[in-house]
Amino acid sequence: MNELLALIFNLNTLAAALRMATPLALAAMGGAFSERAGIINLGLEGLILTGAFAGVLGSYYSSLPWLGVLLAMIAGGGFAALFALFTIRFKADQVVAGVGLNMLALGLTTWLMQVLWGSRGSSPNVNGLPEITIPLLGRLPFVKVFFIEQSPLVLIMLVVIIAGWYLLFKTPLGLRIRMTGDHPTAADTVGINVRAIQYFCVIFSGVLAGLGGAYLSLGHLNWFSVNMSAGRGYMALAANIFGQWNPLGGFAASLLFSFTDAVQMRLQGLNLSIANELIQMLPYLLTIVVLAGAVLRSRPPEALGKQNQGGDE
């Protein structure tokens, strides 16, 4: 039994979890920024998918994977800008617009794949991002597994999460964002440009989700397949809530979800006499349980999902 546990719960599982957490944590941080500014972003799922597709597209035509990453961020930001236009400018219902964005992204990427590559299932292989080893950290005992032959996007994610936390809680912009999501009229009356803050946050969330998508198609694998995001956007939303609208919290929650996922995969590999479908349910089950608990204690931004009334009328 102990051996079995050791086989499952070890640093390698954790390293796998960290990799799998990367797109989740990035998108969760996107969710944190968007919702801290008062906009519910259900479109994360579609934004991840868009990012994954654009990443492969960029790499396919240029053979430069980094250009693919850049294109993924631009595409995510661009789609998010469209979402922002509808929800902020035209005050469309945020939930409806978010779901619409997801459907648009799924349809568009599937169709484009057909048109460009004549395939319904997946794209051709492209150049993925090369794995790197960090010189010094890669030699430390224990933690070296995290820094040897690691995807650069995992490391970038860690830096982005920390920077995001600083941005949100230590800078003037962060304070203004938090004020906007809680009380847009108050922000307005002290001369904060509420609209600009909201546009920035929503577009930024798209850039982050797009980056997360690029990890799926260029960091983890090196092709795109239909509906590649597979619900990660919704998991990211859950991680964001569980993480209390805080990039660090969202990262921790993502790690927890991914860890369960990694354990689940190991379990499947062990050929236990349990149906695989049941084991595969584990991460989702955990998401539900954790969320049920977290929602009870959580405190969303006060004006989340409400249309801003600032300015004239």
Added chain:
Amino acid sequence: MNVVELKNISKSFGNSLANDSIDLAVKRGEIHCLLGENGAGKTTLMKILFGLYSQDQGSILINGAEVEIKSPRQAIELGLGMIHQHFMLVGRLTVTENIIAGREPRRGILIDYAEGMRQVKELTATYQLSVNPGARVEDISIGEQQRVEILKALYRQAEILILDEPTAVLTPQETGELFAVLKKLKESGKTIIFITHKLKETMAISDRVTILRDGKKVATIATSATSPTELARLMVGREVILRVKKAAAMVGKTVLQADHLTYYHKKNNRQLEQLSFVIKAGEILGVAGVEGNGQQELEELITGLSRNSQGKIFFKGKDISSWSIRERRYAGIGHIPSDRLKRGLIPDFNLEKNLILGSEWQQPYARKGFLDYKVIRENSKVIIERFRIKTSGSQALVQDLSGGNQQKVIIGRELRREPELIVAAQPTRGVDVGAIEYIHKLLLKMREEGKGVLLISAELDELLSLSDRLIVLYEGRIVASGNTVDFTEAELGLLMAGQGRGGVKNGPTE
């Protein structure tokens, strides 16, 4: 020298004219009251000055120079600061964060919190606005929150402060403290525009007063040259009886008895402790207290909106503690809720539907499961006429009525059921002087007809002039009770703040 001059300002919302060619001149260093009933256009005018609304016509001069103010940011740059009727504060942020937001001291790219804290402390010391800069705003009192609002303006170097009905949320003691602060600000050369509909405050604090009525300017006068009666007349446009007269009470049997009501509220831990009182037929029992000391819980318990209390409630001798809201209504308890738009009305329903809420499934309004609109319309016509509700008709949406008329809709609906007890919570809140006069008359009429009235109010004047007996709530307990005539206003103020000597004044409460 005029620091602010508004010339010929007009502003309409849809086809209602909120400001109609208003002129206003405010001198440097004065406290200038803007007096008017609810809906007179005071807030609108000041929001135009502060860049929150844009005027349809007219011009604004600051220090003699014509300016265009398109946003609060511009207003702030011109030295204006506005303390809104509904505080513009974020509860989960600290006092300092709320004050510096939008104009943060920086160190590199980060906020310099230490410097922000220092500046806030300096301001609190200069103007004696004591408040803890590190506290979360949701944890401090309403009075302190208001000081944070003032500090926000001062931090932005405001020279002209606009306060929109600042005393509405304060206890009499806090009002006194606010007035002291305002005088201090005036001494240091600031100009203050003080919006209110209260005559007493206008007389107490202002140098000059401008009266608005129905969106028009009526007059600007020096406060020393006027009287409350004259101000009331200018404000309402006719002679007003400031205090109602009432006949001696003809007390009958006990209608309601509360017996050691105790209620724990888990969320913010507000509670009622061991409340006992009776209301007899033909009397008004007033409940005095600063908001948030258990009034809302009491209202909810008596009407059945919440039921998990300890202790018992008897209505006409029957224990109704576990009865549902509907059972209580049908037994004869009427309710004028404190939050009329949330609990008393459905704002986007029309008048006739609002007037049958709670009876909609019953004869004669419903027959065999279908609504009978002919009867419903007839009913609304009767109530509109009887209660003089000013409206375009029974099809008008309730949200388009003024506060006073909305209140009349509720009162009309409740009285139509001929209740024997009416729970009237803040019945004149946000209602203009004319309607207040009318609502007071109705409550007194109920009393004369031998009904019981539980009057929960934050207005001392109202409590003192209407109720026969009073109980004072502080932190969920009755700290004093007795006949109304035995309380003075000053004494009540102290009791409400948890200070004065309480106890039972001669006269039965139990």
